[in-house]
Amino acid sequence: MTIPQILEKQRTFFATQQTKDISYRKKSLQKLLKEIIRRERDILKALHDDFRKSEYEGVMTETSIVISEVKTMIKNVSSWATPKRVMPALLNFPSSAKIYSEPYGTTLIIAPWNYPYQLAFSPLAGAIAAGNTVVLKPSELTPNTSTICKEIIERVFDPNHVTVVEGGIPESQELLAQRWDYIFFTGSVPVGRIVAKAAAEYLTPVTLELGGKSPCIIDDSANIKLAAKRIVWGKFINGGQTCIAPDYLLIHKRNKDEFVKAFTEEIIKAYGENPETSDDFPRIVNSRNFDRLHKMLENESFLAGGKTNRDQYYISPTLLDEPSLESEVMKGEIFGPILPLISYEKEKDLHSIISKYDKPLAFYVFTNKKSFAKKLIKQYSFGGGTINDTTVHFANHNLPFGGVGESGIGGYHGKHTFDTFSHKKGVVIRGNWLDIPTRYAPYKGKLKQLRTLMKLG
Structure with a gap:
């Protein structure tokens, strides 16, 4: 047919x-x-x-x-x-x-x-x-x-x-x-x-x-070990092929070293020393997407991972060190197990990076400062997000899931x-027992009555 x-x-x-x-x-x-x-x-x-x-x-x-x-x-x-x-x-x-x-x-x-x-x-x-x-x-x-x-x-x-x-x-x-x-x-x-x-x-x-480039912000007050654990889970589930996965990290400079150590440890806890042998780490869906992702790794510095196997469509859980905003990995949504890490010092640095991109599907903030989280949630437009975790807003069927703009x-x-x-479909059911004449022509002498009705209604 x-x-x-x-x-x-x-x-x-x-x-x-x-x-x-x-x-x-x-x-x-x-x-x-x-x-x-x-x-x-x-x-x-x-x-x-x-x-x-x-x-x-x-x-x-x-x-x-x-x-x-x-x-x-x-x-x-x-x-x-x-x-x-x-x-x-x-x-x-x-x-x-x-x-x-x-x-x-x-x-x-x-x-x-x-x-x-x-x-x-x-x-x-x-x-x-x-x-x-x-x-x-x-x-x-x-x-x-x-x-x-x-x-x-x-x-x-x-x-x-x-x-x-x-x-x-x-x-x-x-x-x-x-x-x-x-x-x-x-x-x-x-x-x-x-x-x-x-x-x-x-x-x-x-x-x-x-989709889009969904930022994940880790400020200087965040619980670093817990953030690393939750980001590893949210980023690498489904082999990173998730539209609401954190697309890039913005971490306060003073927390960078601690986070990298914790992040690497969490990868090992989740997938072992060699994730390629793990039953819990999926593969890239096909050769075209593997090649697209592999290109993003060229000329980048690795804080974790970076291993690939084209025969198996395998790319290891990877953390990149301070890629240029003009690099291949920062041009568009990654949609794979590659996570760029970019450090910042001042809050204005966040805006200069986030504002480079269109409105993302997701937005994540790790912080113990409620005022900081609320400020960011109000400041930026995005589809949906989570404070102090990743992707879990998707699981609540009482929340609408969707994007905005791009x-x-x-x-x-x-x-x-x-x-x-x-x-x-809106429907009005009129009663027949009374028909107020105000709305009918001729209108002479009815304007004051109309204004009164409009105020009351």
Whole structure:
């Protein structure tokens, strides 16, 4: 079946109003939950086969998150979908007012390769809960996970409700050439621009989950050992291939030596003397990304790591010493297990570096000075962040997750996902027992009364 035919069948199915039925949505999600639990072992194996992700990381960063998200949707979809009363305007007296959450219709979800299962099924669950049909495009760079995703969806859903389109750039281009009611994309900034341009052709609303150079600041009051431990975890999980991983460190000069020692010790604790032999350290996804990262290491000084093996797509957990802001590693998002360390002395030094880059997806501050942390949080625009830890804000489904500016558009997780895939439709219900004549022509002599009503309303 061609892509236009798939889309047309989904439009026809959506027009039947079946997906708007709350019981249908819940049953669909319950079937999905049952199947993803049944296939968890297969999902974890696929993740390992694609880039040697350990079972523990697979559960922590992929399967458990999806299971939690689907359960949240099942538990709350009835209340979320119920029209919400709001205060009516006095000008409309007598009346009541409600906000209706209605599905957009036919939606496209384009998933990335770095968390190929989680970042496909988490938005999918919200799109289904909101009552949409979905075409899911998994990444061709993780073929084993893509196959599992397709098998699960084919077993659970009517293809007119949810279907998977596999393939590479040609298939993505053809999908983007269609007219959708909503597009949800997770990936790089350059591809995000392509998606936004395609969506603009039909004024299609979009969510773009992108990335950027996310700073991690360690001031002179920080708990250095704990900071090193948490940064090693947040940076090198998934082999550094995480959009919200710390992209570069800005550390107070007086703490540099202590931090480097603690950081090196934490790498050894986590992955051993030789991380290449560790079962817990993933590989770079493919040769293209390995070569891109390897180029960043040229002519740099290493404080830790720096070892590579192209045959295995392996790059060790690496800490770089004071790279130039004009160097390859500081030009754009790294998206790998390489962490530049840059020292600073005065607070103004931070601004001169951070302001060089576009608004990041994440922002991290390690400090024991609450006033310093609050100041930075207010001063800089970013998608989301954490004080005295890294990446953990992602795990709270009560917080919206998303970027701003170059790092993305829109947010999701939990109810925020449901809202993302729902159009909020405002409706006023007028009473017929009274009809105040103020608004009707002729207007002579009514202006004072109108002003009074406007002040009161």
